[in-house]
Amino acid sequence: MRTVFILCALVTLLYPVSCCDTETEFLKDDKCCKKCGPGKRMLxxxxxxxxxxxxxxxxxxxxxxxxxxxxxxxxxxxxNLHFMQQNEPSKTKLSRCQCEPGYYCTQDDDCNTCTKHTVxxxxxxxxxxxxxxxDTVCGACEHGTFSTNDSSDTCRKWTECxxxxxxxxxxxxxxDQTCVAGTPIYRVFIGVGVFVIIVAVVVFVFIKKRKSGCYKLPKKTIEVLTQGEIDDVEKAYRPLYQQPQEDIDNSAPVSPTLSNLTDNGNFVAQEDGKPTITPTTESNSFS
Structure with missing residues (x-):
């Protein structure tokens, strides 16, 4: 009988505690009192x-x-720290800050700072x-592709000639690579430029020599200038740079033979020609 009384007393004491909802109620003066709901505070x-x-x-x-x-x-x-402004933050839950476009924050630091995306x-x-x-993840363009702008989504292929x-x-x-028809244009320009320089040098030398009265332009040189045979320029000009040579008689004296002796055995002397006659003015004399 005594044991039953003790059990009834314990049930009476524990009942008010067990009847309270721990989420929405709290115990006060052995009573279950209501709490204020989400988004509110108790006055x-x-x-x-x-x-x-x-x-x-x-x-x-x-x-x-x-x-x-x-x-x-x-x-x-x-x-000012690149966070998006919260116009109407919630009153019933935590509203975390968000970075403006172009910036990011990590959850590890509860989004306390914003970092600019990698470009x-x-x-x-x-x-x-x-x-x-x-953050943004970047990758290098593969061989044969290229990109010219910042933050390109794709790399374009090179132009095929x-x-x-x-x-x-x-x-x-x-x-990108560029293509041209036939020989690259810069090679054409170089070839034309070299030819013009050669022609200019030849014409300059010709004018200078002609003013000094040394020679006339050979016919061969004219053909070289018109046909573009550069290798023949040197051949055409080679005789022009040589000095005129005097004719020197290196023959030995003629030995006396039967053909150059007289009947008396004397050496035949070479005739010097007619003597020089000095003209004089005739005078008329009357005796």
């Missing part, structure tokens, strides 16, 4: 069945039922776009 708990509650102010929140008289403050999202340079492409919580065209400038990771 006074003078009425256990109907407490006086007040909404949290802007920038504050209360995520669950509470008997606290203060709400929690929302984090400050400063636009993929020319010669790279975007492998994975950045988000508000992750069609039949009859040759490569003018090679391609790289930041530029």
């Amino acid at each position: 006074m708990d003078d009425n256990c069945e109907d407490p006086r509650c007040q909404d949290c102010q802007n920038g504050e929140y209360q995520s669950g039922y509470t008997r606290d008289t203060k709400c929690e403050r929302q984090p400050s999202c400063d636009p 993929c340079k020319p010669g790279q492409r975007v492998v994975k776009k950045g988000s508000s919580v992750s 069609e039949s009859g065209y040759v490569q003018n400038t090679p391609g790289s990771s930041t530029s």
Whole structure:
């Protein structure tokens, strides 16, 4: 009988505790009193069945039922630090700050700072776009492709030279290759330039020598200038640079033979020719 009384006493004492809902109620004076709901705070708990509650102010929140008289403050999202401004933050849950486009924050630091997304340079492409919580991932363009702008989504292939065209400038990771018809134009310019210089030098030498009265332009040189046979220029001009040679008689004296002796055996002397006659003025004399 005594044991039954003790059990009944324990049930009476424990009943008020077990009847309270731990989420929405709290025990006061052996009574289960109501809490204020999410987004509110308690002003006074003078009425256990109907407490006086007040909404949290802007920038504050209360995520669950509470008997606290203060709400929690929302984090400050400063636009000067590249955070997006919170126009109407929630009063019933925590509103985390978000970075503006082009910036990201990590969840490890509860998004307290914003970091600028990595910019993929020319010669790279975007492998994975950045988000508000992750950075951009870049990758280099493969051989045979290129990109010219920042943060290109793809790398374009080099232009392929069609039949009859040759490569003018090679391609790289930041530029396309270019093609031209036949021989590259810069080689044509070089060939024309060399030919013009050679012609100018030949004409200059000719004019200079002609003014000094040394020679006339040989016919062979004229053919070289018109036909472009550069190898024959030197041959055409080679006799022009040689000095005139005097004819020197290196023959030995003639030995006396029967053909150059007289009948008396004397040496035949060479006739010097007629003597020089000096003209004089005739005078008329009358005796």
